[in-house]
Amino acid sequence: MLQENMLTLPFDKPPPTRSSSLFRTSWASSQLVQSVKTEPGRAPEESEREDDERDGEEEEDEEEQAGSLKIRGPHKKKLSQARLERVRLRRIEANARERNRMHGLNNALDSLRKVVPCYSKTQKLSKIETLRLAKNYIWALSEILRTGKRPDLLTFVQTLCKGLSQPTTNLMASCLQLNVCSFMSEPGEESFSLYPAYQYHHGPEEVGSRSADSGRLLRPSGSFCGPYKALYDSPSPDCSSPLDAVTLSPPINFNGIFALKHEDSVDYRSCHYGLRYCSISQSSSAELGPYDAHLRDQFYQVQEKSNKPFQSHTGGD
DNA sequence: TAGGCCATCTGGTCCT
């Protein structure tokens, strides 16, 4: 009965390997089944329950044989063999349901991953990063609706990256075909962080007040602020959770340089936002909506600004 | 090797 239950685990997955979850599931189930079959090496609590159960049966037998009730004070209710089996079976079924439930949750997260602006089949966002990015994305879009202004591309990216880890931010940059190029900081040279959330936690008056060589200069380059500045003037969604502030990764410090990414480490075809720019770059303005055309223009502007220092940097060598 | 991420198991709680 238990064996049968184990074999009908509701998975529609490839054959189990040692590293697959199905393998682990089957293994865990078989372990449990084995423990039910009172194999040696079973968990202590299992054997304890078996002992309780034996004791219970013996006591019941004694009572039946005596033909009278013996009052021995309060004692815990012993489970019959059949009931014990039922409890264990229910536990196995509950485990299967729980697995299904979590699979459903993961499927929903996968769906979410596909609609946030950074989707890569090869480098999946973690659950927490997916949720954070989705929150930022919703917030950014709602700000666009609220202000009715077109976003500055770089600021939009910064907004999306609020509170995200550095690897995720880098992935975002890759998805947007923007590569974070870190150059040697020069004294007095302005740099900015991809983490505007950080500035919120310190208040606007502190923005830009830190020295560049501290690696924490927070003010974005003014030329990139543009119409999307309204986003900075609004409360950050990240302010709601103190935990977010605590767990916020250190801001990336670079000199405000983005450059086109040439390596193909990310599946751009499946990249939601990147695809937009890929397709935009191959279209004429007439084929684009006003918003797409605007974004494309901004993208080119950022590209130009980004490549300038890069070219001068590499050209100087 | 430590830390992050993940899947799974498990017991508790709440609801039907």
Place this chain on the structure above:
DNA sequence: AGGACCAGATGGCCTA
């Protein structure tokens, strides 16, 4: 009673 949901514990895998 049983299912859904939740959070803690645990162990495996992967990467820096």
